[in-house]
Amino acid sequence: MACEIEPVPATLGATVTGVEIGRLSDPEWHAIEAAFHEYAVLVFPAQHPSRADQVAFGKRFGGLDPLVAATGRVAISNRRADGSLRDAADPLKQILLGNEGWHTDSSYMPISAKASLLSAELVTEEGGETQWADMRAAYDALDDATRDRITELAAYHSLKYSQLRAGFSETAGDYSYGLDVDDPPLRPLVKRHPVTGRAALFIGRHAFGIPGLASDDSEKLLDELLAFACQPPRLWRHTWSAGDLAIWDNRCVLHRARPYDPGVPRILHHTRIAGDAETESAIGPAGS
Numbered sequence: 389m390a391c392e393i394e395p396v397p398a399t400l401g402a403t404v405t406g407v408e409i410g411r412l413s414d415p416e417w418h419a420i421e422a423a424f425h426e427y428a429v430l431v432f433p434a435q436h437p438s439r440a441d442q443v444a445f446g447k448r449f450g451g452l453d454p455l456v457a458a459t460g461r462v463a464i465s466n467r468r469a470d471g472s473l474r475d476a477a478d479p480l481k482q483i484l485l486g487n488e489g490w491h492t493d494s495s496y497m498p499i500s501a502k503a504s505l506l507s508a509e510l511v512t513e514e515g516g517e518t519q520w521a522d523m524r525a526a527y528d529a530l531d532d533a534t535r536d537r538i539t540e541l542a543a544y545h546s547l548k549y550s551q552l553r554a555g556f557s558e559t560a561g562d563y564s565y566g567l568d569v570d571d572p573p574l575r576p577l578v579k580r581h582p583v584t585g586r587a588a589l590f591i592g593r594h595a596f597g598i599p600g601l602a603s604d605d606s607e608k609l610l611d612e613l614l615a616f617a618c619q620p621p622r623l624w625r626h627t628w629s630a631g632d633l634a635i636w637d638n639r640c641v642l643h644r645a646r647p648y649d650p651g652v653p654r655i656l657h658h659t660r661i662a663g664d665a666e667t668e669s670a671i672g673p674a675g676s
C-alpha cells in the first residue's frame with residue numbers, strides 16, 4: 389500500500405497511512421517531512437511503535453529535547469509503575485491536568501521544543517483526546533490593528549506561572565521540568581517559522597508579563613489572543629486508538645489534552661524533539 393497523506397477538514401493536520409514509521413523508504417520520509425511542514429500535525433494510525441522505533445522516527449526531525457534525553461520516550465500516564473492511579477494531589481497529575489490548557493512544549497525552557505510525538509498504548513473510552521490549534525492561520529486571521537499592536541511585543545514563559553494560575557501547586561515534586569522560576573525566558577508573540585517562513589502566534593498558557601504593559605493589560609491581551617486563535621477552522625481533535633502515533637510542530641501549533649475520567653488508566657508515550665538553538669532560543673533573559 390502506498391503512503392497516503394490525507395488532510396483533515398481544518399487549517400492544519402493530516403493523517404498518514406500506508407507506511408510503517410520504522411521502515412520508511414527515502415521517498416516516504418521526504419513526503420512525510422514535507423507534510424509536516426505543510427500540515428504541522430500528522431497522525432499515523434495503528435503504528436504500535438516500539439520505544440526504539442518512536443525514538444528513531446523522532447530523531448529524523450532533530451535531536452532529543454533535554455527533558456526526554458535520558459530515555460528518549462517518557463510515559464504520559466495517570467497510572468504509576470505500581471499500577472495505582474495518580475490523584476489530584478500527585479505532582480505529575482497536576483502537570484497533566486495543567487496540560488489541559490493550550491500550550492507549546494518547553495516554551496518555558498531556554499530553548500523551546502521543535503516537535504513532539506505521542507503514541508497511545510492504553511486509551512480511555514471517553515475523553516482524553518489531544519487537540520491542536522493552528523497558530524499560523526490564527527496570525528493570518530488577525531485584523532491589521534491587532535497585528536500592528538503585537539508585532540514588536542514579547543512575553544515571558546513560565547511553567548510555574550501557568551500552574552499557579554490554573555490553581556495547582558507551585559512545585560511539581562520530582563518533575564521539576566527545569567522550572568524557570570526566577571529567570572523565565574522571553575519570546576516574541578509572533579514567530580516566523582524557520583523552514584516555511586510563515587508567521588505564527590507564539591502564545592499559550594505559559595505566556596505572561598509582556599514587557600511594557602501593566603500585568604492586567606498583558607493578561608487580558610494574551611487571553612484575548614488565545615481565545616481568538618483557538619477557534620474553528622483552526623482546530624483538530626484526535627480521538628486516540630491504541631497504536632496511534634502523532635507528531636506536531638511546536639513552532640506553530642498549540643496543543644492540549646482533553647479531560648477524562650481520573651479513575652480510568654490512560655498511557656501515552658511522549659518523545660520531544662529539541663528546538664534549533666538558532667531559531668528557538670529565548671531572546672532574553674534565560675537565553676541571553
Ligand SMILES: [Fe+2]
Pocket residue numbers: 487491492493643
Ligand atoms: Fe504538551
